[in-house]
Amino acid sequence: MEMDETQKILEACEFFKGLDAGQLARIAPICRACRFEAGETIYRQGGVGEDLFIIAEGQVMLERAVSVGSRKGTVPVAVLGKGKIMGGWSTLLNEPHTLMLSAVCKRPAVLLAIKGVDLRQLMTSDIHLGFCILEKLCLLLRERVQATLGAMDNI
DSSP: OOHHHHHHHHHHSTTTTTOOHHHHHHHGGGEEEEEEOTTOEEEOTTSBOOEEEEEEEEEEEEEEEEEETTEEEEEEEEEEOTTOEEEOGGGGGTSOOBOSSEEEEEEEEEEEEEEHHHHHHHHHHSHHHHHHHHHHHHHHHHHHHHHHHHHHHTO
16 A cells, blocks of 8 residues: 555544644554455454554444353444544553454455554654544543443343
């Protein structure tokens, strides 16, 4: 994937909106493109998350495995499309991240993957960039917790 194409995907991403071109140009080189087919699992609940993923194309379902008594199954939490981000958030705080949800492709997808430790390094070297990203992280995590609680209410 070309660097300017990567930068356009970052610019359209909910998580990086509002960052200037220079900041996006610093993030673009740490991104790598990944392709997934429909039905393919990107990551599993309980695994160790090291990457953040931006959906450039396609659709991904976030789901949570649950067990209520003898009943076991999965609960859909959200379906994410172009411009949405998901993954191992705690890596931005220099902590290991146990994934709380699974991510499964609903449609073939192209994702940009960013190692959390690499993004954290950029955030600590540019305090303004770091603050902007952490502010977006707080808002995004609030949205995901609300969606998860709403999904759990439907059990």
